[in-house]
Amino acid sequence: MSEVVIRAEGLGKKYFIGHQSSNESYVSLRDVVARTVEGFVRSAKDMYNGRQLINGDEVEEFWALKDINFEVKRGDVVGIIGRNGAGKSTLLKILSRITEPSTGRVVLDGRVASLLEVGTGFHPELSGRENIYLNGAILGMRRAEIKRKFDEIVAFAEIDKFLDTPVKRYSSGMYVRLAFAVAAHLEPEILVVDEVLAVGDVEFQRKCLDKMKDVAGGGRTVLFVSHSMPAVRALCQSSILLARGSLQCFDRTASVIEAYLQNNDANHCTIVWDEHSAPGDDTCRLRGVSVTQEGASDVLLSSKTVCINFEVVISKLERDLNIGFYMSGPDMSTLWWSHHSDDSPEFWPKLTIGKNILTCLLPAGLLNTGRYWIAPCISNHGRRWIVNMPPTICFDAILDHGRSPYWTSLSDGRRQGQLAPIFTWKKK
CATH class of the missing domain: 3.40.50.300 (P-loop containing nucleotide triphosphate hydrolases)
Structure with missing residues (x-):
């Protein structure tokens, strides 16, 4: 039997978090000066005793x-x-x-x-x-x-x-x-x-x-x-x-x-970030991602087009800015990557300074029954990641586009494989 090289026993890490008091509608200059002096004295005591320095009027214990x-x-x-x-x-x-x-x-x-x-x-x-x-x-x-x-x-x-x-x-x-x-x-x-x-x-x-x-x-x-x-x-x-x-x-x-x-059993079809928490840098920031379908609420139908929407705010327009995502299947294996610049340049959506709304259309008749995950990304064509998120957006789909009776006879409502496309067959 292999020997143990790492053993953790009852491991714990505790931090103290400071919060500013927010239940007062008016704070006088005298209160500000008094709190500053009290905070300085408390910090000096904590430093002398080797404790964590905490800013704020209230202290919360966090494990x-x-x-x-x-x-x-x-x-x-x-x-x-x-x-x-x-x-x-x-x-x-x-x-x-x-x-x-x-x-x-x-x-x-x-x-x-x-x-x-x-x-x-x-x-x-x-x-x-x-x-x-x-x-x-x-x-x-x-x-x-x-x-x-x-x-x-x-x-x-x-x-x-x-x-x-x-x-x-x-x-x-x-x-x-x-x-x-x-x-x-x-x-x-x-x-x-x-x-x-x-x-x-x-x-x-x-x-x-x-x-x-x-x-x-x-x-x-x-x-x-x-x-x-x-x-x-x-x-x-x-x-x-x-x-x-x-x-x-x-x-x-x-x-x-x-x-x-x-x-993570709840659908996260829409995520919106404010201007302070939005992922990105000074070039551009991702403000929101959503998955929508006409007439759908919680579960999407495979027989209809699925829209994957990106809201991107661009501060500095770079020529090779590339916005996209990769999609993972129910077992989290990567199904494909897609970028707004995959097509010929004349068909690229034109990016502008300010807010840009981009939509990727997934064709009907593609998805199987199961949960799918989307990982948003923005880069300079792979040379520099501006946004490189893990699978963050998820949605559930139900297979309902099969025309053959063999499709509807499936006991678990899904077809073998990650996807369930219908291809055209011909005989010469």
């Missing part, structure tokens, strides 16, 4: 993780999934010894290499070459070991032209390529990877998944956090599902993904 127990054996590849705010990144920071737990303990047997944020462990003033040696030393590698792997790291990261450039001038994609290359090639016993890989382009993400398979094949342990269910399914034999800081289940990946999808 990012609570009573987490699990074991991971050597050579296992374990996925960690859950909705935003479930506690995934907090767990990885504790396992990477970045954050101390409030309760419980973690026992690690082996050297840990972590890739949690873009540029983790890099010094911005040092060059790529110097950061490879620095990061390797932090991971406990001897200089001879780093030198032996140096050429492989540079080749994998594809930054040979910028090897002697300070990393503060790197793009986010170059940062993450080099960071992953160092973490994966310096032979740690435990490799911890967060969703940071989403920063890279599609081809680099594929390279990273292949590399993690190689790492696991060498008997080392991998912990992988991702919102991409196909990636988790392809890479991980078992997975952990977190929800609101608690461990919901730790089982075979297929079972955990099924439980995750069941926990």
